[in-house]
Amino acid sequence: MSDVLANLDGPLVRIRNLKLEASTQRGTAHILRGVDLDIGRGRILGVVGESGSGKSSLASCLLRLLPGNITHLGGQIEFDGTDLLKLSDAAMAGWRGKRIAMIFQDPMTALNPLFTVATHLVDVLRRRQPGIAREDALLRARAALDSVGIADAELRLKAYPHQLSGGMRQRVMIAMALLVEPDLLLADEPTTALDATVEAQIVDLFESLRQKFSGSIVFISHHLGLVAQLCDDLCVMYGGTVVETGPVTEVLAHPRHPYTQALLACEIEADDHGGRLVSIPGEVQDPVAPHVACVFAPRCAYAVDACRSTVPALRDAGGARRVACIRFEEIA
Ligand SMILES: Nc1ncnc2c1ncn2[C@@H]1O[C@H](COP(=O)(O)OP(=O)(O)OP(=O)(O)O)[C@@H](O)[C@H]1O
Ligand SMILES: [Mg+2]
Structure with missing residues (x-):
């Protein structure tokens, strides 16, 4: 049935308003706060963002393999016309290791x-x-x-x-x-546990696989440089949201969201400092905080009152680009 409904011109996966919440001792953790994202057919999508931004949680939702304290999983993950969130557990188990496969960090x-x-x-x-x-x-x-x-x-x-x-x-x-x-291969930090030389070899391997593998790949990484080398598209996550998406070369050449700009500046500075880790000033988003404002506003140099009182939509920024910032036209 799903094959009949498949729209081969559209993306392989269409994620809409994906929300993931968990119960914690401090209250409800909003792990994913309404993620919107497309995964193109046969394309490699890089997912970047600081630790805690929700990258692995996104992969877990795609596999529907979630920890026991999850209290809510909502929205849509439309995969070739089938909403994965509506499948029975047994049907979903049939997708894992067949249509969707995963490569772990360790x-x-x-x-x-x-x-x-x-x-x-x-x-x-x-x-x-x-x-x-x-x-x-x-x-x-x-x-x-x-x-x-x-x-x-x-x-x-x-x-x-x-x-x-x-x-x-x-x-x-x-x-x-x-x-x-698989139609979709998820790779969550597949090179992080390796030393730099082997890491480079594995990235080369992913590149050479492109000819043999016709499926789509989601490549989760802390490392913008690797993503730039390997990926077609880029998704920048922060605080359980997607702040910017688009073709990787365009986003990296001209980042529109202040968070992407800050992330890129850190990477460039780290290179200048012989690879020493440089971080964006301020605390990362607390998952227990309510979702009433732009998640990046507390750390953003461009934030105004409206950023602290409204959740910015992921808006069209020309071509295939989307940016979740009410001020991106003014600041870029
Ligand atoms: N089961 C859970 N219960 C409560 N909070 C959780 C749970 N799983 C994840 N979180 C929180 O959600 C946020 C996102 O976690 P996630 O592991 O998806 O981030 P990540 O981007 O993969 O980070 P890293 O780069 O460190 O791997 C973090 O703040 C994390 O503490
Ligand atoms: Mg992770």
Whole structure:
């Protein structure tokens, strides 16, 4: 049914007014405060923002894998004509690991230490193609390891996860995700646990996969430089909201939201200071705070009274760009 309804010209995923709330000792945490976002077909969308801005929570909503203290999940996640939030738990489970796959920051959270690489890869293939013969599955597993740049694939298939380096484990995770051939691949900080050289290799690998993988990728990262190199589109998040979206080159060349501008200035300053972390002055948004104003207003140099009393809509800023700031026309 969903395939019949699919509009192939539109985005793969259309997220509207996505809200996620949790109960905490301090009150209700507004983790996502009405996120609007499109994920284009066959495109790589980078999601950036400081720690706590809601990037991982967004990925969790797409997988509908949420912690126990969640009290409200509302809005729409329309995926090829199907609203994921309306699917039964059983139907949603059928989407995970088939149409939507995930690569985590720490591959050990997803790899079973008791199983060899071959077992992991064959399992993934069998989930997709239950009748596949073991020999055929092993051949495809070997080819998958080759395609993610793992030398001695034959030997590595027999290895257990702890016998591999961090970079190698992440390559195995990517190979598993590619065998699934999902429509949407979510990668949450897939390079953060790696040292800089291996990180660069993994980003190169993602780039080279572009020819082989026809699905869309959501690439969550703290690192604007990586996102600039890899992604087509950019989504900048802050305080559980999307503050700016658009083609990555346009947003980075001419950021319109004061938060994007501040984030970019930090990155440039960090480069000037030999990579030392530089941060935007002020406290990050408290998730328990009510949603009555622009989330960035307390830290924004351009904030006026109206910013402290109204929630800014994500507005058209020309072309495919959207900005959630009532003053973007004046300040950019
Ligand atoms: N289950 C939960 N209960 C209460 N608060 C939560 C829960 N999950 C997330 N939060 C809060 O929601 C906010 C967003 O968290 P999230 O992990 O999505 O951020 P993030 O952008 O992925 O950060 P990081 O870059 O550190 O990974 C944070 O303030 C976090 O403390
Ligand atoms: Mg996160």
